[in-house]
Amino acid sequence: MTLKGSPASEGIGLGRAIVIRESDSEISNTQVTDINTELNRFLAAVERAKEEIKEIKETAQRNLGEKNAMIFDAHLLILEDPELLNMVKENISKGMNAESALDESAKFFETILSSLEDEYMRERANDIRDVTSRVIKILSHKEEIDLKSIPSCSIVVARELTPSQTAQMNKQNVRGFVTEKGGKTSHTAIIARTYEIPAVVGIGDITSLVRDGDFLIIDGNDGTVYVNPDESLIREYEKRLEEETRKKEELRKFLQIEARTQDSRRIKLVANIAHVDETDVALKNGAEGVGLFRTEFLFMDRTEPPSEEEQFEAYKTVLEKMGERPVIIRTLDIGGDKSIPYLNIPKEENPFLGCRAIRLCLAQQDLFKVQLRALLRASVYGNLKIMFPMISCIDEIIQTKEIMKEVKTELDKEGIKYSEDFEIGIMVETPSAAIISDMLAEEVDFFSIGSNDLIQYTLVIDRTNDKVSYLYNPLHPAVLRLIKLTVDNAHKKGIEVGVCGEIASDLNMVPILIGLGVDELSVSPSKVLNVKKKIFETNSEREKVTIQKLIGTI
Amino acid sequence: MLEAKIVLKNQTGLHARPASILVTEAGKFKSDIYILKDGREINAKSILGILSMGARKGDEITIRISGEDEEQALSRLTELLENFEE
Numbered sequence: 001m002t003l004k005g006s007p008a009s010e011g012i013g014l015g016r017a018i019v020i021r022e023s024d025s026e027i028s029n030t031q032v033t034d035i036n037t038e039l040n041r042f043l044a045a046v047e048r049a050k051e052e053i054k055e056i057k058e059t060a061q062r063n064l065g066e067k068n069a070m071i072f073d074a075h076l077l078i079l080e081d082p083e084l085l086n087m088v089k090e091n092i093s094k095g096m097n098a099e100s101a102l103d104e105s106a107k108f109f110e111t112i113l114s115s116l117e118d119e120y121m122r123e124r125a126n127d128i129r130d131v132t133s134r135v136i137k138i139l140s141h142k143e144e145i146d147l148k149s150i151p152s153c154s155i156v157v158a159r160e161l162t163p164s165q166t167a168q169m170n171k172q173n174v175r176g177f178v179t180e181k182g183g184k185t186s187h188t189a190i191i192a193r194t195y196e197i198p199a200v201v202g203i204g205d206i207t208s209l210v211r212d213g214d215f216l217i218i219d220g221n222d223g224t225v226y227v228n229p230d231e232s233l234i235r236e237y238e239k240r241l242e243e244e245t246r247k248k249e250e251l252r253k254f255l256q257i258e259a260r261t262q263d264s265r266r267i268k269l270v271a272n273i274a275h276v277d278e279t280d281v282a283l284k285n286g287a288e289g290v291g292l293f294r295t296e297f298l299f300m301d302r303t304e305p306p307s308e309e310e311q312f313e314a315y316k317t318v319l320e321k322m323g324e325r326p327v328i329i330r331t332l333d334i335g336g337d338k339s340i341p342y343l344n345i346p347k348e349e350n351p352f353l354g355c356r357a358i359r360l361c362l363a364q365q366d367l368f369k370v371q372l373r374a375l376l377r378a379s380v381y382g383n384l385k386i387m388f389p390m391i392s393c394i395d396e397i398i399q400t401k402e403i404m405k406e407v408k409t410e411l412d413k414e415g416i417k418y419s420e421d422f423e424i425g426i427m428v429e430t431p432s433a434a435i436i437s438d439m440l441a442e443e444v445d446f447f448s449i450g451s452n453d454l455i456q457y458t459l460v461i462d463r464t465n466d467k468v469s470y471l472y473n474p475l476h477p478a479v480l481r482l483i484k485l486t487v488d489n490a491h492k493k494g495i496e497v498g499v500c501g502e503i504a505s506d507l508n509m510v511p512i513l514i515g516l517g518v519d520e521l522s523v524s525p526s527k528v529l530n531v532k533k534k535i536f537e538t539n540s541e542r543e544k545v546t547i548q549k550l551i552g553t554i
Numbered sequence: 555m556l557e558a559k560i561v562l563k564n565q566t567g568l569h570a571r572p573a574s575i576l577v578t579e580a581g582k583f584k585s586d587i588y589i590l591k592d593g594r595e596i597n598a599k600s601i602l603g604i605l606s607m608g609a610r611k612g613d614e615i616t617i618r619i620s621g622e623d624e625e626q627a628l629s630r631l632t633e634l635l636e637n638f639e640e
Contacts, residue, residue, distance in 0.1 A: 074601075077574065083600035112606040124605055307571065 006183065007223040009192035009199035010526060012241045013176030017214040018150055019207055020158040029100040035093055042088060042098035045138040050079055052134065060167040075131045084109065099139050106132040130162045155216045157206055161188045171195050176218040178225055180206050194277045200225050251529035255286045259532045261514060262539040268520035269532055272500055276314050279321045281525040289325040291522020292500040293318060296333050303342050305367060311374035319382025326383045331371055333357045333389040357390030362399055372407045379419035387448060391426040391433050397443045429453035434482035441493035447486060451501025455479050474503045477551045487517040498522055510534045515543025555620040556628045564638035567610035572638045577601045579634055585621025
């Protein structure tokens with residue numbers, strides 16, 4: 001059987017399935033007569049569950065940090081909730097057994113919370129399910145699959161994994177994850193990428209299609225899962241896995257050394273991240289810093305913007321994890337193809353030419369100021385650089401700096417400290433910014449070229465439109481000339497230029513970018529070592545000659 | 555027994571962080587503390603109760619406290635409810 005889902009974490013995994021089923025249908029509902037004994041049985045199970053959760057919390061704190069362990073405090077709060085406990089006690093007094101008394105009370109709150117159409121509330125409903133199923137398992141002595149000691153070479157199959165499951169799982173024995181729910185930013189997907197375990201998500205019925213012990217091959221590169229495949233396919237994938245492992249091993253020799261071209265030009269190699277946890281992947285792969293932290297993901301899949309505090313925590317965590325390494329955090333880049341319902345952005349005829357990114361922030365300054373406050377407060381915890389997206393004229397950067405000044409004055413008044421000397425920079429991703437890059441370079445400390453947008457705006461190509469996507473060409477002389485112009489202008493003013501678009505991770509484009517004089521490449525965390533190897537194979541002087549041929553003389 | 559009416563002014567109402575702060579603070583007092591809204595009476599020491607109440611910005615709620623430390627509890631909790639930081 002061959003199943004198709006979405007690839008969520010790259011790599012190939014082969015192993016035996018461990019299916020994690022939810023057991024709510026198997027609750028016994030026998031009547032009880034000795035009500036006191038049943039009450040005590042319930043309270044003892046709650047205590048036991050609390051101890052388990054505390055233990056998991058400690059493991060999570062050690063492995064994932066304080067922020068990620070906070071969810072278990074919410075779990076403990078639920079187990080101490082008087083309304084919930086009273087409802088269970090009342091149910092037991094009516095003669096229900098502890099399992100069904102708890103199940104019914106939990107469902108009552110779950111139903112209310114999940115009907116509130118609020119992402120936060122739905123998450124709390126999941127917490128209730130997570131906590132009560134733990135207590136019910138204790139009550140019914142159900143042999144839970146002991147996630148701490150799952151056998152080696154397992155592929156974990158589940159509807160969606162909960163944080164308490166992934167926290168206690170012995171991930172060294174996990175060869176892959178397959179889940180029914182979730183997208184690229186689901187909990188399972190992020191954990192999988194953090195630990196570099198292949199994962200495929202979004203396969204509807206996988207927990208009913210697969211049984212414990214079935215042999216699975218999962219291909220996290222294209223999202224395919226093979227259930228009990230034949231010998232020849234297993235051998236083929238074993239070979240591919242061996243090849244992948246060998247290549248990875250080979251790349252490890254580049255881990256500790258700084259990236260240099262064949263002719264000894266130093267290129268800074270940093271990583272793009274979209275989620276706090278991806279910082280670990282970046283570090284593990286030897287990134288020298290974060291070249292782009294896309295903060296819009298903090299704002300997505302919810303019904304209200306993240307608070308200053310929540311943003312501050314996220315920025316602080318990334319900065320602390322990276323230590324002295326530079327971290328470029330990009331302010332909210334929303335609009336265009338990325339929409340956020342609660343921001344009430346009116347529908348636009350031409351969203352890519354409309355009120356997006358910095359334009360939106362300048363129009364909704366309250367939103368922008370909260371982010372700037374959070375960034376400034378976090379600035380004392382590491383080497384922060386702030387970057388503004390979609391700048392197309394000088395006035396935008398001047399206005400932005402004005403707002404930044406206002407925020408600083410506010411913080412001064414409140415006596416809140418921030419770093420005095422963090423750098424600010426802009427994305428160069430509009431042709432106008434590239435053309436006036438000499439003027440912009442007077443105003444900022446660095447540039448980062450956003451190649452995806454720069455290419456689409458320069459060539460007037462919507463790359464998601466199948467009819468014209470063939471025209472999307474990073475090697476078009478117009479694109480290369482704009483990049484070269486930007487780099488030359490920046491260097492004249494003594495500032496550095498990075499590239500953080502997809503072309504920076506494209507091994508065919510790396511030599512071209514080096515030839516154009518780019519100082520820094522910011523790539524997806526899992527591509528850092530591949531790109532580093534390519535840099536070592538590149539001769540920057542020779543590339544310059546190639547580029548002359550590609551773009552003519554300007 | 556003491557009572558006070560409060561109109562919620564903060565953007566998120568009694569959701570998320572404000573809800574858990576309220577429950578934690580309420581838990582520090584010995585008195586019985588209830589929030590009344592739309593004829594429902596909710597135990598302010600219950601996170602699930604407060605969350606499922608779904609109180610939003612602009613909603614009027616009544617806080618009812620009875621017990622030995624009711625005065626301190628009332629002043630602390632009204633102050634908290636009126637000055638939630640986002």
